[in-house]
Amino acid sequence: MSFLTFLLLFGVGISFAYSNKPKEIKYGHMEVQSITPAISTVKKISHNITSTKPGIKITVKENNNDAEMIQRMLEGNVDIIIASRDMNDDEEAIAKEYNISYKKLPFAISKDDTNQIYYMYINDMNYNHKPQNKVFAKNYYGDDRSLVVTTDVNPLPDEEYNKVIDYLKLIDEF
Helix, strand or coil: CCHHHHHHHHHHHHHHHHHCCCCCCCCCEEEEEECHHHHHHHHHHHHHHHHHCCCCEEEEEECCCHHHHHHHHHHCCCCEEEECCCCCHHHHHHHHHCCCCEEEEEEEEECCCCCCEEEEEEEHHHHHHCHHHHHHHHHHCCCCCCCCCCCCEECCCHHHHHHHHHHHHHHHCC
C-alpha cells in the first residue's frame, strides 16, 4: 500500500468515525403560555422535564387571552401556547402573509358539558430550531397520560391521542 493510499484510507476512517459521533444537543429556555384550565397540566409537564433535563429552562405563564397568545406565538415570542380555540381567519391570514407555519395539536378536552377541545400551538421555526420544544411536545404525548391533571381537563380520546403521537413520529423522520 502506498503512503498516499494509506493517508486517504486513514482520513476516510477518521472522517467516518467523527461523523458517527453523536451530536450533543444544546437545550435552552422556552416560554409556554396556557389558558387557566390547562395550566396545572402545563406546569406538571414543565416540572417533569426540568427535573430530568436540567439544561432546559421553562417559563410558564397563565394567559386567558387566546388572541394575544396566538399573536405572540406567530411572532416567535412564545414557543408553545395552549389555547381554547382554533385560529380565526384573520390570524390564519397573518400567518399565511408572513409565511409563518405552525403545528396545531389537540391537547385536552374541557371538563364542562361543552367538551371543548384545547389546542397546543407551536411555531414551526421554534419547533425545528429549539430542541426543548420537541421535548415538551413529546413529553406530553408520551406513552402514558400521567401528566394530564384530570381534575382540570379531560385527556384526549385514545384515537385522537394516537393520531398526534403518529404525527409527531412522522415529522421527526424528516
